[in-house]
Amino acid sequence: MEAKNKGKAAAAKAAVDNHVKTSQVVGIGSGSTIVFAVQRIAERVKDEGLSVICIPTSFQARQLIQENGLTLGSLDRNPKIDVAIDGADEVDKDMNCIKGGGACQTQEKIVASNAKEFYIIADISKQSKELGTTWKQGIPIEVIPSAYRPVQLTLEEMLGGQANLRMGVKKAGPVVTDNGNFVIDWQFQSLPKDWNKINQQIVLIPGVLDTGLFINMAKKAYFGREDGSLVEQTK
Numbered sequence: 001m002e003a004k005n006k007g008k009a010a011a012a013k014a015a016v017d018n019h020v021k022t023s024q025v026v027g028i029g030s031g032s033t034i035v036f037a038v039q040r041i042a043e044r045v046k047d048e049g050l051s052v053i054c055i056p057t058s059f060q061a062r063q064l065i066q067e068n069g070l071t072l073g074s075l076d077r078n079p080k081i082d083v084a085i086d087g088a089d090e091v092d093k094d095m096n097c098i099k100g101g102g103a104c105q106t107q108e109k110i111v112a113s114n115a116k117e118f119y120i121i122a123d124i125s126k127q128s129k130e131l132g133t134t135w136k137q138g139i140p141i142e143v144i145p146s147a148y149r150p151v152q153l154t155l156e157e158m159l160g161g162q163a164n165l166r167m168g169v170k171k172a173g174p175v176v177t178d179n180g181n182f183v184i185d186w187q188f189q190s191l192p193k194d195w196n197k198i199n200q201q202i203v204l205i206p207g208v209l210d211t212g213l214f215i216n217m218a219k220k221a222y223f224g225r226e227d228g229s230l231v232e233q234t235k
């Protein structure tokens with residue numbers, strides 16, 4: 001297994017083994033690390049008879065749940081989630097996160113905020129002392145397509161920096177989210193001191209759905225090192 005994947009797998013296994021119990025409703029995040037968590041849940045279903053209902057945060061998560069033979073639930077049928085597990089692009093010492101590298105942050109935030117407990121799994125490169133110092137691609141913000149230009153201008157006038165429309169790779173034009181919207185990646189000029197305030201300011205701009213700033217939501221983060229060892233972090 002590739003070294004980085006060893007860390008991701010170790011973090012995923014620890015979170016699933018420590019926090020997922022039978023009969024629970026489990027929120028399934030998106031990205032490359034969550035793949036290992038879903039595989040571990042499937043292993044436990046097979047080996048121990050674990051029984052859980054999985055709530056996806058994206059098209060990718062839905063596919064993963066189905067491909068691994070797990071029970072697919074929905075927020076309509078299972079609005080109360082026991083535990084949610086997800087990856088992150090950066091996690092600071094206070095457990096605040098930047099998410100949305102895969103453009104799934106809105107559904108991820110809905111699932112995480114409706115879970116009793118929310119756990120982050122990541123390779124060690126995602127651990128950071130101060131939010132905004134390691135993830136350099138900007139704060140992901142989901143916007144309604146017709147509003148993208150005014151939102152870009154408002155962000156730049158209000159907060160400075162640069163608000164870039166995320167463009168597709170192997171697809172002409174912008175990235176379109178699972179909700180049919182666009183993503184703006186806001187790159188700040190100077191490191192904000194109060195991320196909570198910044199988040200609230202952005203969310204209030206008409207046309208914005210939500211941001212990839214997950215402030216004070218995660219209970220614990222599991223970071224895996226390349227040798228398969230773990231760093232556990234709580235607030």
Ligand SMILES: O=C(CO)[C@H](O)[C@H](O)COP(=O)(O)O
Nearest residue numbers: 031032033087100101102104
């Ligand atoms: O927020 C996300 C998707 O919107 C992902 O959880 C985040 O990008 C981390 O992904 P990976 O596990 O591939 O590092």
